[in-house]
Amino acid sequence: MGKFSRRDFLKGSAALGALVGVGTGVGSSFKKTKKVSAAGNTKQVFSACPRNCYDTCSIVTTVGDGTIKFITGNKNCTYTNGRLCVKGYTYPNYVYSPDRVKYPMKQEGRGTGKWTRITWDEAFEMIANKIFEIKKEYGSTLPIALNKYSGTFNTLSYGIEGTLSSIGYTTRAQGTPCWPAGIDSQTFDFGTIVNSDPEAMIHSKYILVWGANPAWNSVHSMNILQKAKENGAKVVVIDPILTDTAANADEYIEIKTSTDGALALGMAKYILDHNLHDMDWMRKNSVGYQEYLNYLNNNITLEWASEKTGIPVEVIERLAREYAAAKPACIWIGYGMQRHTNGGAAVRSIDALAAMSGNVGVLGGGANYAQLDSWLVNYSAMAMSPPEGSGGGADRMININNFPAQVLDLNSGDPNKIPIKMLWVAGRNPIAQDPETSVSYKAFDSIDFVVTADLWFNETVAQSDLVLPISSIFETWGVHASYWHYWLHINEPAIDPLYETKCDVEIAMGLSKKMNEMEPGSCTYPTDRTMEEWAAMEISQDFLNSKGMTSYKDLLKTGTAKVEGYDAAWADGVFRTPSGKYEFLSEKCASFGHHALPVYVEAKEVPTDRPIRLLTPHWKYGLHSQFQNLSWMQSVHNEPFVEIHPELAQKKGIADGDMVKVHNHIGFVELRAKHTLTVPKDAVVIYEAWYKDQKFNVNYLVEATPADMGSCATGQAGLAFHDQFVNIDKL
Amino acid sequence: MANQKYGFIISMERCIGCNACTISCKSYYNLNPSINRRFVREVEETLVGEAKRCHISTACNHCEEPGCAKACPTGAYTKLDNGIVKHNQDRCIGCKMCATACPYGVPQFDPVKKKMDKCSLCVELLEVGEETICMASCPMEAIQVVDLNETETIGLVDRVNGFVNPDITKSTTLFKLPDATHTVRRDL
Numbered sequence: 001m002g003k004f005s006r007r008d009f010l011k012g013s014a015a016l017g018a019l020v021g022v023g024t025g026v027g028s029s030f031k032k033t034k035k036v037s038a039a040g041n042t043k044q045v046f047s048a049c050p051r052n053c054y055d056t057c058s059i060v061t062t063v064g065d066g067t068i069k070f071i072t073g074n075k076n077c078t079y080t081n082g083r084l085c086v087k088g089y090t091y092p093n094y095v096y097s098p099d100r101v102k103y104p105m106k107q108e109g110r111g112t113g114k115w116t117r118i119t120w121d122e123a124f125e126m127i128a129n130k131i132f133e134i135k136k137e138y139g140s141t142l143p144i145a146l147n148k149y150s151g152t153f154n155t156l157s158y159g160i161e162g163t164l165s166s167i168g169y170t171t172r173a174q175g176t177p178c179w180p181a182g183i184d185s186q187t188f189d190f191g192t193i194v195n196s197d198p199e200a201m202i203h204s205k206y207i208l209v210w211g212a213n214p215a216w217n218s219v220h221s222m223n224i225l226q227k228a229k230e231n232g233a234k235v236v237v238i239d240p241i242l243t244d245t246a247a248n249a250d251e252y253i254e255i256k257t258s259t260d261g262a263l264a265l266g267m268a269k270y271i272l273d274h275n276l277h278d279m280d281w282m283r284k285n286s287v288g289y290q291e292y293l294n295y296l297n298n299n300i301t302l303e304w305a306s307e308k309t310g311i312p313v314e315v316i317e318r319l320a321r322e323y324a325a326a327k328p329a330c331i332w333i334g335y336g337m338q339r340h341t342n343g344g345a346a347v348r349s350i351d352a353l354a355a356m357s358g359n360v361g362v363l364g365g366g367a368n369y370a371q372l373d374s375w376l377v378n379y380s381a382m383a384m385s386p387p388e389g390s391g392g393g394a395d396r397m398i399n400i401n402n403f404p405a406q407v408l409d410l411n412s413g414d415p416n417k418i419p420i421k422m423l424w425v426a427g428r429n430p431i432a433q434d435p436e437t438s439v440s441y442k443a444f445d446s447i448d449f450v451v452t453a454d455l456w457f458n459e460t461v462a463q464s465d466l467v468l469p470i471s472s473i474f475e476t477w478g479v480h481a482s483y484w485h486y487w488l489h490i491n492e493p494a495i496d497p498l499y500e501t502k503c504d505v506e507i508a509m510g511l512s513k514k515m516n517e518m519e520p521g522s523c524t525y526p527t528d529r530t531m532e533e534w535a536a537m538e539i540s541q542d543f544l545n546s547k548g549m550t551s552y553k554d555l556l557k558t559g560t561a562k563v564e565g566y567d568a569a570w571a572d573g574v575f576r577t578p579s580g581k582y583e584f585l586s587e588k589c590a591s592f593g594h595h596a597l598p599v600y601v602e603a604k605e606v607p608t609d610r611p612i613r614l615l616t617p618h619w620k621y622g623l624h625s626q627f628q629n630l631s632w633m634q635s636v637h638n639e640p641f642v643e644i645h646p647e648l649a650q651k652k653g654i655a656d657g658d659m660v661k662v663h664n665h666i667g668f669v670e671l672r673a674k675h676t677l678t679v680p681k682d683a684v685v686i687y688e689a690w691y692k693d694q695k696f697n698v699n700y701l702v703e704a705t706p707a708d709m710g711s712c713a714t715g716q717a718g719l720a721f722h723d724q725f726v727n728i729d730k731l
Numbered sequence: 732m733a734n735q736k737y738g739f740i741i742s743m744e745r746c747i748g749c750n751a752c753t754i755s756c757k758s759y760y761n762l763n764p765s766i767n768r769r770f771v772r773e774v775e776e777t778l779v780g781e782a783k784r785c786h787i788s789t790a791c792n793h794c795e796e797p798g799c800a801k802a803c804p805t806g807a808y809t810k811l812d813n814g815i816v817k818h819n820q821d822r823c824i825g826c827k828m829c830a831t832a833c834p835y836g837v838p839q840f841d842p843v844k845k846k847m848d849k850c851s852l853c854v855e856l857l858e859v860g861e862e863t864i865c866m867a868s869c870p871m872e873a874i875q876v877v878d879l880n881e882t883e884t885i886g887l888v889d890r891v892n893g894f895v896n897p898d899i900t901k902s903t904t905l906f907k908l909p910d911a912t913h914t915v916r917r918d919l
Binding site for chain 1: 744745747748749750751753754755757758759761764765766767771776777782783784785867868869870871872909912913914915916917918919
């Protein structure tokens with residue numbers, strides 16, 4: 001047993017494990033063996049977390065006597081190194097929670113809680129009858145709307161879209177609330193989103209974490225940042241909030257919210273003025289660089305950038321100098337910073353900073369936002385044709401980011417508009433997550449029939465007529481990819497489905513069977529496949545070929561395999577833009593009504609009657625409306641709160657722990673105030689979450705304000721979640 | 732391996748206050764949902780200079796002079812030679828005297844078993860050369876269980892401002908304090 005020193009600790013994991021014995025860690029006792037234990041009733045299987053999260057973890061699930069005993073990370077995946085996050089570790093509680101929806105149930109009067117258990121056959125018949133009734137009355141299925149998004153990113157969950165496609169042309173909630181402005185930016189600049197493998201951040205000398213909070217939302221990348229730091233990289237966090245990520249960084253820069261573009265342009269101007277830019281790279285790999293450099297020369301000064309961002313000139317100069325000198329230097333562009341009316345423009349400015357400084361296409365560099373290249377899946381559960389003779393002509397798209405208002409408009413009684421008569425909700429909790437909660441309730445009230453498929457009796461289920469019980473990932477098959485790392489996971493069932501739960505594809509098959517019994521040819525969803533067959537069909541031949549695999553069964557051996565070739569995104573210099581080059585000047589961007597160059601777009605003006613900005617970022621013990629409702633999570637935290645700087649609190653006469661009312665022209669929230677020096681003096685922070693049996697929902701305060709970009713790549717503009725303004729008073 | 736003295740070293744530099752340790756421990760030991768064997772608390776934001784978020788993650792501190800053992804009327808607690816403060820649930824009558832005596836509030840009352848519960852330092856795992864659950868689960872690798880007799884403790888501290896004074900029960904847990912973060916704040 002060797003001596004342990006501080007130096008060893010700083011070296012990190014290399015020193016771990018050596019001190020308590022000869023073992024290689026708990027992972028060895030939970031290592032995937034497939035071996036049946038001496039008792040003959042314990043096994044380990046590979047699962048995968050399907051949540052909307054950067055980290056998308058492969059899981060090893062230990063099952064004894066048909067019951068999940070423990071779960072841990074899969075060490076075959078070097079991204080997670082066999083560790084999960086706090087949310088992942090709650091899964092045994094999630095699966096066996098008494099609060100789960102167990103059976104199909106119908107509600108007598110929405111919101112009454114008077115639920116009656118029915119059979120699946122009755123549920124399918126109820127749905128089928130409603131579909132046939134609508135088809136008869138309207139000549140199409142367009143009055144049936146689907147609202148689905150990111151509650152589960154198991155690729156088989158795209159069977160939800162497939163369900164609706166298989167009955168005819170329907171109305172769809174199109175777009176994404178999450179990240180579309182930044183996707184458009186990178187689509188204009190690079191041709192699409194491709195980030196470098198996050199594991200390559202270890203090679204970086206300088207890392208700017210710009211508006212991301214991996215300490216809460218991507219813990220495995222946080223560990224990579226920590227190791228990069230211990231390797232000598234400097235980690236700098238730029239954020240309006242001094243997050244836990246910032247607290248573990250070398251430096252934190254507080255930026256005035258929604259002025260990120262000005263900082264990027266100011267840094268680029270300094271780099272240009274001091275001849276630190278990479279002219280060779282720009283000449284070889286880009287178009288429009290001269291126009292961009294002219295814009296910097298003619299329009300940008302450091303004083304202007306400082307005035308906009310609230311960051312002193314000398315700090316911007318130092319940041320720019322350090323960033324340009326460190327080779328390679330990496331930028332992680334978070335999703336929070338693009339949830340603004342100028343968020344897309346800001347991301348373009350940051351992309352341009354990375355490109356002009358020669359940090360695109362190099363190992364340990366990049367302007368890293370997201371990727372979908374690793375999704376080498378067939379979407380076979382999704383791709384369904386409408387039945388022959390379906391009316392309506394095509395699906396009708398309405399904006400997911402203003403769904404309730406659009407439903408109310410369609411249901412206003414205008415005879416020229418096809419109304420929404422039936423709503424199918426799955427993989428989503430829109431009443432919790434959509435902005436303007438009050439409008440959400442009205443929209444649901446205007447719809448005749450609402451069916452929701454979920455695991456929990458949440459707010460959306462409460463406003464439904466019928467609830468369908470969904471199985472957790474541990475009870476079904478899955479194929480899971482990440483939008484950040486490059487691992488593709490397979491998920492095999494660990495246990496039999498509890499109660500009468502089904503996965504979304506089984507529901508599609510059951511409904512299809514029932515509809516075709518009642519009206520032959522009315523639904524095209526195949527009914528003769530096992531879930532294992534669906535999972536096998538999902539994995540693309542390209543993926544199998546690239547890994548030298550012959551079938552999905554090879555992937556079952558390790559649970560996970562990495563799509564290779566992305567250590568440095570865009571290293572080949574082949575961009576997916578119209579010109580094939582990096583586009584500082586994008587005609588495509590201009591064609592969507594924006595400036596062709598990555599110019600500064602002014603932030604949304606702060607209203608005089610609501611001078612306090614409201615920031616509603618992700619919560620560490622939840623993912624949107626998931627996890628915080630579980631009893632295990634409640635044992636570490638169970639009360640919403642608003643973070644307020646003591647100076648602002650003092651002005652408002654609010655003591656630490658006081659109950660306060662946060663309010664604006666559309667709603668209010670009452671909760672406890674928490675003093676902290678880590679938030680800006682002109683903003684308050686409330687973390688979005690669903691607390692079981694509590695009225696709290698921060699989206700009562702959030703307006704459906706569109707972000708500047710998103711419609712090119714995702715069909716609809718994003719949501720300016722962080723351009724919200726409130727007042728706060730002591731109760 | 733004689734004369735081992737197991738104890739925790741917590742890197743507050745690495746800890747992000749996420750409670751993954753608490754929940755993985757709770758899961759592995761199938762604890763009653765209402766009780767925990769680890770505790771993640773916020774500490775003073777100005778602990779190491781300019782304000783930032785700071786957390787302290789601890790379990791039972793396996794004290795040299797454990798208050799629980801002194802207070803327990805049935806002798807359910809034993810300070811073992813290997814450093815572990817062992818709680819024998821068979822002898823426990825759930826009187827909660829230990830919870831009152833422990834300055835850290837470590838022993839928790841299991842409402843189903845009607846007995847107290849606390850961290851065992853995963854002794855059954857240590858004995859077969861495995862890591863404790865919290866150590867193996869922490870996504871930031873912030874928790875170590877070491878043989879304190881064989882460990883160089885330069886740079887580590889036994890006390891953290893705002894946290895319990897370790898002298899009361901001679902806690903064995905050691906901490907690496909966070910490094911200061913240089914912060915540039917807006918002047919409003």
